[in-house]
Amino acid sequence: MSRFYITTSIPYANSIPHIGFAMEAIQTDCLARYHRMIGDDTYFLTGTDEHGMKIADTAKEKGKTEQEHVDEIVALNKDLKKILNLSYDDFIRTTSDRHKRGAQKLWKKLAEAGDIYKDRYDGFYCSGCEAYVTEKDLVNGNCPIHKRPVHTFSEENYFFRLSKYSDKIQELIESDTLKIVPEFRKREFLNVVRDGLTDVSFSRPKDALTWGIPVPDDSSQTMYVWCDALSNYITALDYENNGELFQKYWPADVHVIGKDITRFHAGIWIGMLISAGLEIPGNIYVHGFITSGGHKMSKSLDNVVSPMDVAKKYGTDALRYYLLREIPTTGDGDFTYERFEELYNGELANNIGNLVNRVLAMTDRYFEGKIPQINERDEGLILRVEKFWEIYHTQMNDFNLKKAIEEIMFRADDANQYIEENKPWALAKEDEKKLADVLYNLLEMLRHIGYAMYPFMPGISEKILAALSCKPLIKDVSIIEKWGVLHADDSITKCDQLFPRPD
Template sequence: MTYRYITTPIYYVNDRPHLGHAYASVHADIMARYLRAAGHQVVLLTGADEHGEKIAKAAMLANEAPRAFAERHARTFEEAWRRLAVEPDLFIRTTAPAHAKVVSNCLTRLFKAGEIYLADYEGLYSVGQERFVTEKELVDGKLPEDKEPPVLRREPNYFFRMEAHRDWVRQLLLDTPDLIQPTQYRNEILKLLEEPIGDLSISRPVDRLDWGIPIPWDAGHVTYVWFDALLSYVSPLGYPEHSTFGDYWPSVRHVIGKDILRTHTLFWLSITHALGIPPYRRLHVSGHLLGSDGRKMSKSLGNGVDPLEAADTYGVDALRYTLIREVSFGFDGIISHAVIEQRLNRDLADNLGNLVARTLAMVIRYRGGSVPAPKVIEASEHALIARASELPGAVLALVEEMKLGRAAERVMEFVTELNGYVASSAPWALAKDSGASDRLDTVLHTLLEGIYSVSNLLSPVMPGKMSELRSLLGVCAAPVWNLRWGEGVKPGSRINEGILFPKRISTDIVERE
């Protein structure tokens, strides 16, 4: 039995889920679904990061207690994933007592080992990122991702000796060039590691911030939110003693955005090394989603796409498909209403939807809606059978590298081939030839079997629509991975007509211009 562990970021719940959250979660969910289909035992983790200064500040502005505020927003994330067909096996909340216990135990171990010390610190502090920053990180007086400039603070903090682990982290990245993907992010961190990275402040005094997990040996401090949140990758597995941790952790793949790259490399690798936890298997780093104006999506710019509204407008599956096809994972790219509409109309309605509609209509027209049995198989069918047989392996190889868009593209190329097969075999002409009845049976069965293969191959991407497609084909609604050709649609079974992807014509003239 093989185990696979996939995590999304543990999302900071100071606001409602946005498209960047959806992008990471949909990618992680699709990877998990593919790996489950291939026979692996998979755990997909997501969750809510509920502590820290930003939560406390947002709760105060909302006139709520931090716990009530975090509870309300954590539920919005759970609901968002349900609506976007993201199905995590675990949803960690950093306010959970079991998680707090793991954090406290890890802090105590590191303190006893001399990895943590108390010192006064004065420096520039980013409230938005909840960390101290250096002058060289600032652009026009602030971090690029922050709205406000950092503030000067002097206070006693407990520090983790992160600098002591710098050489080990650097050597790890040199020895495992595929640890961070795409590789440009590995190179970015290697550049940072050429110079001292300093020690990491891991506490905040309660007279300034009391919303957090208490430092076990000092009630005057609470734990820094990032130390707390990063440990939420191990606490749900029963770290350190539960067998689940031993089974799943060696395979762990973190899916994150590039804005939290440093925390998942400099911070997390140093912490795991100090605790004796093996480093993660892979860190998949996404780029930024850009609005139709080419700038990073933001609420203040008003250039974003609300994922739940988009799902309601275009369909959940069309949105999921667009997120993996339109922007290659690891790179910046534009997602807009026009982009989603184009993918829906061109790829899904005109290509796949048209293939399905034409095929089902011909089976109903020429064979009364009953799946025909194939007769003599010719070269054109053998070519399609060969392609369908090699696709599951090719798709999985791309999924392993988080090239989900390319994996879906390979399947859609097969759809295009099937459409070409319709044109070249001309079933409408065969139907007029009384001597071509056997040939027509073979062509129609080949198309149905090919479409069934597509429904299985794209099920992790579009679970709802592919289940609907299998129902139209009169087969089991559950996807079956790597099923041998000829074991899908059953001769004599009944099919139904339906429009899988209705085209949508937008009236939003401004964006389309």
């Protein structure tokens, strides 16, 4: 059994959770459930990034303390666990004491390595981006994103000597020791690294960044986001005390992130880990963004899609299906209710839902709800199922979730076609032995589909498997993909309609 540690990024706790993060959390959950299902000792972390001036400013506008403000947002983020059926093991908050102490320990390690130094920083800062803007990015003196003037300032900062690790980072990525998926994101980042990574501002004076973690041994400075937020991946494992979780699960197998923060993870974070003498993660999986009806979601366009609303109307699994099946796993995708309903009615209700209903109903009708005795194996069918598992595992391990779920839908198509070709209703009149074989094969197909679906639509999977008296998480995982596991004479139970018409 191998161990598998996977993380989401930590969303900024300044506004309600958006569908882009819901997708990231579901992708991560899908992989975590997959690894649990195949028997890996899996640990899944998510959390929230709760410091910074934007949060301090919003809290002030709302007449609240910073802590009150982030507590409210964090509660909404935690609601996602139930709404999206997330199976995470831990939720790290960057305002927690365990995190603050861990981040400070990491800072000290970087300082001990000689990689933190104080210098004057002359620069531009956009309060909208809450980020330093370089001179070459400015458009007529304005922030290119917010189209408004940036602040110029000169202040003392601590810097992290990222330049020292630029070559090493390049080598790690080129050799796939640190694998960035998809390949085009890897190439994109390598183009940046080849120019050489520069040192990064790592702190701000306390009066400019009031809400954050103090720099160890210098309370006049506050950590900037890098050491504060990126460190969550280890502080949650009790890096502070070099605890059991840290020893067991670090380095991470996969960081799942959005395309906008690839540089921070593949560059700054890896540099920090090397400097602190820590192992580096195996993979960074990068997803794209979701538009709404072809446009960037924005309040002014009134096209913001709330993951909560969609889940409430169509159910958690249907939302998960849309985000995993319709949105390209590593590319950009679009959300529309029209497309959602098309998939819901077509692929879910008609394909999967009908298949399950028909097979269970026919077993009920022709065999009194008992699994029939098989007489002759269908080798062609078994071969197709074996081939399916091979492809499925490959896609799951390549972060090709969309391809994997499409393969599951092909299995459902195949099963539906098998019904049409074999016409059990006709066999019932003329060939009982053949009818038994056909029904047995269909029930086995449902079992395989039920398992393969577990990472994607855990609720639906559990219903299908329960009808066959199977469970998704079993001790002997080899049973999952073996053909012919169902026992003759065991009872099946019917299940509720899997995809009812939404109100």
